[in-house]
Amino acid sequence: MAKSIQELLIEKTVEAVHVLYGSEIPASQISFQETRKEFEGQITIVVFPVTRFSKKSPEVTGNEIGTYLQEQIADIAAFNVIKGFLNLSLSDSYWISLLNETIVNEQFGVYEKNGKKLMVEYSSPNTNKPLHLGHIRNNLLGYSVAEILKAYGYDVIKANLVNDRGIHICKSMLAWQKYGNGETPASSGLKGDHLVGKYYVVFDKEYKKEIDALKQEGQTEEEAKKNAPLIKEAQTMLQQWEAGDEAVIDLWKTMNGWVYAGFEKTYKQLGVDFDKFYYESETYLLGKDIIQEGLEKGVFFKKEDNSVWIDLTDEGLDEKLVLRGDGTSVYITQDLGTAQLKYDEFQMDESIYVVGNEQDYHFKVLFAILKKLGKSWADGLYHLSYGMVDLPSGKMKSREGTVVDADDLMAEMVETAKERTEELGKTADFAEEDKQVLYQTIGMGALKYFLLKVDPKKRLLFDPNESVDFQGHTGPFVQYTHARIKSVLRKADYSSIQAVQPASLSVYERDLIQALGNFPAVIEVAAREFSPAQLANYAYELAKLYNKFYHEESILKAEDEGVKAFRLDLSAAAAKVIAKSMNLLGIDVPERM
Incomplete structure (x- = not known):
């Protein structure tokens, strides 16, 4: 090369x-x-x-x-x-040959396999409620980072650790048992995850009523929270689940099955996928052997109550509990075990955890412990910490049932895309089915682009209306540019690269070729920084440059057939790189709009 x-x-x-x-x-x-x-x-x-x-x-x-x-x-x-x-x-000849010999190549922007294996773990939902806006950012980030790393040459495993056990799951189960009257997704018409989430909210409302009643009897808030009959029943149900009680396990499997069917629809609508699922119900007992190993190595120490700890003060952290005195796990215990399980299964060189920044401390502790235990693979662990998503109306809360539901938001985005597109009057000659596909493409493109154009570490304010703007720094603007290019190529009956050598270049042609030539370097930066924002902003700048070229230079009515052919080649290359950039973000680009 x-x-x-x-x-x-x-x-x-x-x-x-x-x-x-x-x-x-x-x-x-x-x-x-x-x-x-x-x-x-x-x-x-x-x-x-x-x-x-x-x-x-x-x-x-x-x-x-x-x-x-x-x-x-x-x-x-x-x-x-x-x-x-x-x-x-x-020289102009340099830019012309860059276009004709490199950029037009089908493999342009695709790196050779680097022989390294990498896992990206994202989504990690709880099976007691549907996915919400925060999950959307998580899923889109994880999926896009995985796709970018694939393009950069890694063998990538997309993993999802499902939180399918614990007291929060039992709350939904108990509420359904008490107040559900046998309601199912089939009988109610609700998606399974929505149905189970409904009973999580019901539990919370009934629990609060019990707390208020106990407080009126003279108990403190803290006492009432502990003594409310509902929470005691939920704790008993968790103990029954852990003991393998057949009736509880059957109910758990049934309700989780409803949730998984619901999640599958949401994931499909989001356009994300997974290669491997882990379930906390299968991993929560892991890690105790690692604790024993750490005790033998002197990495951990026991306190008088038999609890096991690690001192991380030298790492700027503090003492951390890793096993309770009664021998039961804490979250860090099972995370240690799951990390070992994943490595034993895949021997990956690197592992990325896509988790919100409220867990920053947890991952510092997890990685520090694994390094102290001498795990050779611990240096390859990375926490892709991302900020909260707010809506103009304010912060989301899940327990009160005011969460911004992922399915509702996606439906709203598609509906907004439909309204905006029809206002522009551009779809009069579309078949009804094609219109629906277009609205879906624009609505989801708007949502994904808006959430991915911001650096992952930053908190962001998501404005659904602003995101579906055909003129601003948005997904629809980039999509519209791609459709515009495709329209030009259709009118010219363009079929393949002609590799013309014009005598000279205009500044607009040269700037566009230079930007196209940067595509592999942008992929590299996005991969190294685990930041889809690099590609999102690149696609936007590329779209702006193409529109400038389109307005300043005649393409279909160029003064010379050779110049026309060259500009069509340049247009085709721009469409291809815009499409590749957007596809790495998980965004489709339409041929017409």
Whole structure:
């Protein structure tokens, strides 16, 4: 494979320092950036690191390096130096061959397999309620990060650890038993996860009534919470579940089955998938052997009540309980066991946990313990911590039943997309079925793009109305640009790349080719930072550049057939890269809209 211009520039800049100044500069010290718009050029070399070898001013050093590079590399048409920055202008022939020989290739932006295996664990729902807006961000992040890492060359396993046991599950079960009158998804018409979630809310309401009654009898809030009959029954049910009580297990399996059928529909609508499911009901007893191993190694210590702890004060954390005095697990115990189970099963080089930032401390502790235990794979663990999602109306709460339901939100997005599209009057000639597919594509694209364009670490305010805007920094704007390109290609009856060599390029053509050429580098940054936002913002900038090119240059009525053919090739390449970028975000792009 031919060297990229960046690789060639690094090689020749290192050579220039050796020839001009008799010194060796490490290749890692040669850094590039895109040339600022107010200056001539497309690639800028930062000169400052070279001045310690040249012993000259940045301006003189830049001019000497620029002259050397222009003599050595035919594609450098001109250069200028602004302070410590060497701005290089590349020839039109370089950009034309980049399009014709590289960008149009089907494999452009696809990295070779790197031989490494990586697990991305995301979603992790509770089986006592449906998925909500926070889950949507989690699922979209996890899925997109997995797809980006696949494109970057990893063998990726998408995993989902389902929280299918515990007191919260028993609350839904008990409420259904007491107040459900045999209601099922079939009899009620409700999705299974919605039905079970309904009884989680019922439990909470009835529990509060009991607490209030006990408080009126003179008990404190704390006492009433502990003594309310409902919570005691739920605790008994959990003990029965753990003891394998047949009737409780049967009810648990039935209600979880309803929930899984509901989740499956939501996942399908979201467009996410999984290669491996883990269930907490199968993993919650894991980890006790790891605790024993840690005691033998002196990593853990016992207190007088027989509880087991680890001292992490040297790591800037504190003492952490890892096993209760009665021998029962805490969350960290089973997480240690599950981490070992996953590694034993897949031997992955890296493992990413996509979990909200309220769990930052938990994962610091988990990773610190695994490192102290000497687990060779612990260095490959990473917590992709993301911020909360708010709506304009305020923060979500789940227990009161005011949660922003994922299914309702997705339906609202599709309906909003329908209204906006019909307002524009662009679908008059669409068949009804095609219209429904288009509304689904735009609505889900708007939702996904809005949630993924923001850096994962940041908290975000999701405005459904703003997200379905065909002109703003939105998914529909990028989708509309793709459809516009496809319309141009259809009108030209365009079928395949013609690889034309025009005599020269306009600034709009060159800027678009340069942006297209950055696609592999953007994938690399997105993969290294686990940040779909890099690709989302790239797709938006690319769409803006194409629209500028479209408005400034005639395509179908170009003055010359060769120029027309070249601009059609450039349009086809832009459509392909926009589609690939959006697909890595889990977003479809329409052919027409």
